[in-house]
Amino acid sequence: MLRIGLTGGMGAGKSTVARVLVEQGAVLVDSDAIAREVVAPGTPGLAALVEAFGDGILADDGSLDRPKLAAIAFSDDAQRAKLNAITHPLVGARTAELIAAAPANAIVVQDIPLLVENGLAPLMQLVLVVSADVETRLKRLIEHRGVDEADARARIAAQATDEQRHAVADVWLDNNGAPEVVEEQVRQLWTDRLVPFERNLREGVRPPRRNRLVLADPEWPAQARRIIARLHVACGASALRIDHIGSTAVPGLPAKNIIDIQVTVADMDTAESLSAALAAAGFPLDASVTHDSPKPTPGDPSGADYSRWRKRLHVSADPGRPANIHVRVQDSPGQRYALDMRDWLRADESARNQYLALKSEAEASTGQDPDTYAAVKEPWFDAVYPVVAEWAAAQRA
Ligand code: ADP
Numbered sequence: 001m002l003r004i005g006l007t008g009g010m011g012a013g014k015s016t017v018a019r020v021l022v023e024q025g026a027v028l029v030d031s032d033a034i035a036r037e038v039v040a041p042g043t044p045g046l047a048a049l050v051e052a053f054g055d056g057i058l059a060d061d062g063s064l065d066r067p068k069l070a071a072i073a074f075s076d077d078a079q080r081a082k083l084n085a086i087t088h089p090l091v092g093a094r095t096a097e098l099i100a101a102a103p104a105n106a107i108v109v110q111d112i113p114l115l116v117e118n119g120l121a122p123l124m125q126l127v128l129v130v131s132a133d134v135e136t137r138l139k140r141l142i143e144h145r146g147v148d149e150a151d152a153r154a155r156i157a158a159q160a161t162d163e164q165r166h167a168v169a170d171v172w173l174d175n176n177g178a179p180e181v182v183e184e185q186v187r188q189l190w191t192d193r194l195v196p197f198e199r200n201l202r203e204g205v206r207p208p209r210r211n212r213l214v215l216a217d218p219e220w221p222a223q224a225r226r227i228i229a230r231l232h233v234a235c236g237a238s239a240l241r242i243d244h245i246g247s248t249a250v251p252g253l254p255a256k257n258i259i260d261i262q263v264t265v266a267d268m269d270t271a272e273s274l275s276a277a278l279a280a281a282g283f284p285l286d287a288s289v290t291h292d293s294p295k296p297t298p299g300d301p302s303g304a305d306y307s308r309w310r311k312r313l314h315v316s317a318d319p320g321r322p323a324n325i326h327v328r329v330q331d332s333p334g335q336r337y338a339l340d341m342r343d344w345l346r347a348d349e350s351a352r353n354q355y356l357a358l359k360s361e362a363e364a365s366t367g368q369d370p371d372t373y374a375a376v377k378e379p380w381f382d383a384v385y386p387v388v389a390e391w392a393a394a395q396r397a
Helices: 014-024 031-037 044-053 066-073 077-101 134-145 149-158 162-168 179-203 220-238 268-273 275-280 333-347 349-366 370-396
Strands: 002-007 027-030 107-111 126-131 171-174 241-245 259-265 312-315 323-329
Touching (some): 002 179, 027 031, 031 077, 031 107, 044 066, 134 149, 171 179, 259 268, 323 333
Parallel strands (some): 002 126, 027 107, 126 171
8 A cells, every 4th residue: 555645735736636546546535525524414523513612613504614613713722722632533533544444555645735734744655746836726716616816815825835845745746737737747657656656565675776877966855854754753763863875965976866864773673673664654674685794893803793784774665766774773883884974975075086986987887787886886885984984083083
């Protein structure tokens, strides 16, 4: 099962995108519909609202009169909190029930207008944002839905900004054009990304690796931040820190388009205990990797002690955003080296050039095979280990 969050400003095209996803086979969980359902006539939810706010919130036919409720509940923070304390648990429970009832191989789409405002993005395995310019949205809302312009403007102004939505968007769907344009984009997204993502997740396999060096993408740090936010939710207090490491964390450095993230934990038992949560967040375990390549250290001059270099590797199941999640023990040599190497490369231009030359040579001589590529790169990592260690010690001194 894959869980996707769909959001966007009022009138941006969420319902339009949701409809295409459902046509492709998605299971839609519509948060607005659930919010209405849990307070429909005859429900315990409506009874609780009447008990809290009086039967002045009911229309003549016994259904909830939303404007009347809003007039009371939005009058002050205490009333608003009282309303939320009644409705939020009911919406949460019904949402969980609908998701649990979906088939094991479902692609579940949660349509949540206030996903950004409520900080829900890190709970989703992927976030789609549909967007259109405010004036375009207003025109569509007035023409198709007959909304009042002043009211719509006020509501749009109270919602998240495009910039806030951008920060959580794994996929940004531009719906300024004709409906067919965004519809086609959604169908492609379904086939190229969502279906394989769900399958990789369910089967616990990694997508095919990308092995070509590409120019640095200025979006990499933002993409890493989104992954890190998900990992914090998945790991909770077990993660002592989570960092963007590797070449994509070094501004301007060409790299393979794979985001490396390090989750620092207290010990290997904790690393192992995180397996299920990381898999559920979209990052199944790659059990074939058990440690980094050991390097000679003062405590192990021959560099033969593998036990000090143990790690767990989880890989993103999303073919649209390859990522490796390295789970390492705090203050183990591998954990320190990942951070120090990144900082050294960030600080030292000649080091960056040396590393890039090596990577280019490795790619030219070994082509796209990841194992032979690593065989060329690893000796350099071994060779510069003492240099980086010395540099890092000097920084800390
Ligand atoms: P939301 O669910 O985000 O509020 P909708 O999907 O309901 O937005 O879209 C708002 C209105 O604009 C609807 O009436 C919809 O049919 C219409 N609409 C959506 N996308 C387009 C488009 N690309 N061109 C023209 N009208 C559109």
